[in-house]
Amino acid sequence: MKWFLPFLGLVFFGEILAIYFCTVSNIEIYYIISIVELAFYSYIFYHLHHRKSIKKIIFFLFAICEIGYIISFVFFGKNYTYFFNNLIVSGFYLVTIALIYLYIKVVDFDNTSLTSEPGFWIATGVSLFFSGVSISFSLYNFIKNNSLYLFG
Numbered sequence: 001m002k003w004f005l006p007f008l009g010l011v012f013f014g015e016i017l018a019i020y021f022c023t024v025s026n027i028e029i030y031y032i033i034s035i036v037e038l039a040f041y042s043y044i045f046y047h048l049h050h051r052k053s054i055k056k057i058i059f060f061l062f063a064i065c066e067i068g069y070i071i072s073f074v075f076f077g078k079n080y081t082y083f084f085n086n087l088i089v090s091g092f093y094l095v096t097i098a099l100i101y102l103y104i105k106v107v108d109f110d111n112t113s114l115t116s117e118p119g120f121w122i123a124t125g126v127s128l129f130f131s132g133v134s135i136s137f138s139l140y141n142f143i144k145n146n147s148l149y150l151f152g
Contacts, residue, residue, distance in 0.1 A: 001118050007040050027083060031073045034083075038065055038090050041126055045097045048119045049104070058097055065090040084137050091134030098123040098130075 014033040018026040042062040046055055068089065072082035101123045105114060114120045136143075 003040070004118075004122075007036075011037065025078055027078060027080060028073075030083065031069060031077075034087060034090065035066065035069050038062065038069070038094070041094050041122075042097075044119075044122060045101055048101055048123075051104070054097075054100060061093050061097075065093055084140065088134045088138045091130040091137075094130045095127050095134065098127040102127070
């Protein structure tokens, strides 16, 4: 948990750099941010879970997502479609492990307050943010083709 604030600072700095380089291709910055983000949250949830079977699943799915990012960057670096597809898959992966963590915390409820645990807030934030990102990116073509806009 001591690395959470520096991690958020790194993501913030990466987003600022991406805005600064928006006139040229900034996809490399987003690849770096996404790879670091995936590794950080996988590491957090790997250590928050106590069941070895879930830890193995986290490690396996993390490796698949990271390999997907690396392959799409090396072979299709400037094509946003492959990046978005990786973002969708890794987002659903992070949402899944966050919701599994929350489910296990609720089922194995002891007398401690869930809201006093940092893992609860991280899992809640990850599941909310990445579910929104993954769903909106997966529906991008539908939204664009039907000219859908927020609030009209």
